[in-house]
Amino acid sequence: MQGVFAEYERTKIVERTRRGKLYKARMGLLVWQGPPPYGYRIVRGPKGAPTTISIDEREAPWVRKMFEWVVEESLSARQVAKRLNRLGVAPRRAACWNQGSVQVMLRNPAYTGTAYYNRHESAEPGRRRNPAAYPRNWKSSRRMRPKEEWIPVPVPALVSSERQERALEEIRTHRWRFARNTLYPYLLRTLVVCGECGRRMCAMTPRSWWPHHTRGGREWYPYYECPTHKQSPEDTGHLTKCSSRRVRADRLDEVVWRSLGEFLQRPEVLKVEIAAYAEDRRSSARGEASEEKRLVERQRQLERQRARLVDAYQAGLLEVSELRQRGERLEIEQGEIRRREEELQALKASGARVEEIYQEVEVFCARLREGMDRL
Structure with missing residues (x-):
């Protein structure tokens, strides 16, 4: 009987604590669970005063640097992780x-x-690690709440x-820009888009579980x-699976390969597309010229x-050690600037090459058709 009352009291305490935190969050007061993110620090006021969060001047510049490296470079x-480790x-x-x-x-x-409170809720896991063992906590997993409840x-x-x-x-483009799967030469890798959610589709090569009778193995x-x-909504940022x-x-x-061959049979259509791409490259070249000047000044x-x-x-x-450390930082940044200048060149x-192709589009289409026939 005492155990029943203790469990009931524990449930009431948890519920009161949850309602109190929700009230403080709706009032705009800080309700932070665990340590603050890198670049911030918790400032605890006197007794009765609300807890606030402020910028850590020692860590905040590196946070801004991380975003700058991803966006600008x-x-x-x-x-980014390797560079931070090299810089100490x-x-x-x-x-x-x-x-x-x-x-x-x-x-x-x-x-x-803007930080968000009440983003997740406790839930029972879909599959436990040891189903035979009695769980100490039934809701040992968590799931994302609807965005309206944040x-x-x-x-x-x-x-x-x-x-x-x-x-x-930029991080999303890095996930599909580089090829790692070589089991099958995917022609449309990084180009196929899902018609349901609009995300870029991934290339995969699963193996069938039934023996292939003609080859004597699995296909x-x-x-x-x-x-x-297949991924959970919490990992993808979506509320539901696609x-x-x-x-x-x-x-x-x-x-697609057959349609591309038919498209190359009409050079006039390709000429219109090349002209549009060349105009886009000319507009981008103006921004690249200003970036090149900025790199030279830096x-x-x-x-x-x-x-x-x-x-x-x-x-x-x-001291010699501090001179060496600062010199290495300057050398790393100068190397990144040189790499970016080479990319701009x-x-x-490539823009000049597009202009040449536009002038000889018929010859270009003939060469492509010959190359496609040999593949």
């Missing part, structure tokens, strides 16, 4: 930075000035929402599949910083 989350930036808890921690930070809406809590912003959107878009079938079809079916890659590739600033470091070392204001050369 097109670095992936793995490359220590994370708050772990021994070093990794790809997962960087991706979580880039997706965190708190950096744009409670926004204002916090100091470190980056703008536009910069975060650009960073997330491999290439497919294009929506990534939200209901679209996967598509056989070999059949879709054949249809390179000059880094050279001046390097000269000032040498002067400070000669005057006895810097390659884009400029």
Whole structure:
């Protein structure tokens, strides 16, 4: 009997605590569970005063740098983690930075000035690790609540929402830009889009479980599949799973390849498309020219910083270790600037090549048809 009353009292305490936190969140007061994100710190006032969150001036510049590297230099989350480790930036808890921690930070809406409370709720897991064991907590998993139930809590912003959107878009492009699956030469890799949710479909090659009688083994079938079809909504950011079916890659590739051959039989249509692409490249070239000027100016600033470091070392204001560390940071940034300048030069050369193709589109189509016939 005492156990029943104790369990009832425990349930009442949990419910009162939950209602109190929801009330504080709706009043705009900070309700933070666990440590704050990297770049922030908790400020606890006197007794009775609300707890606030402020910017950590030691960590906040590195958060802004991470978004800048992704947006301006097109670095992936793995490359950002490697650069932070090379620069000697220590994370708050772990021994070093990794790809997962960087991706979580880039997706965190708190950096744009709005944190959310009541985003998740406890739930029973769909499949337990040990079904035979008696669970100490039945609701050991969690699931995302509908977005209408989220409670926004204002916090100091470190980056703008536009910069975060650009960073997330850049990270999404890194997921499909580089090929890793070589079991089947997918013709439309990174180009197929789901008709249900609009996400880019992934290439996969599952193996059939039934023996193939003609070959005496199991058969491999290439497919294009929506990534939200099997993943949980919490991982994809969607409230529900996508209901679209996967598509056989070999059949879709054949249809597109045949349509491409028919399209090349009409050079006048291709000429219109090339003209539109050339006009788009000319408009982009103006922005690339301004970026190139900015890179040149930044390179000059880094050279001046390097000269000032040498002067400070000669005057006895810097130790050798600090001079070496700062010099390595400057060298890394200068290397990234040189890499970006090479990319801009390659884009400029590709634009000139498009202009040449436009002048000889009939010859270009004939060469493509000959190459397609040999494949």
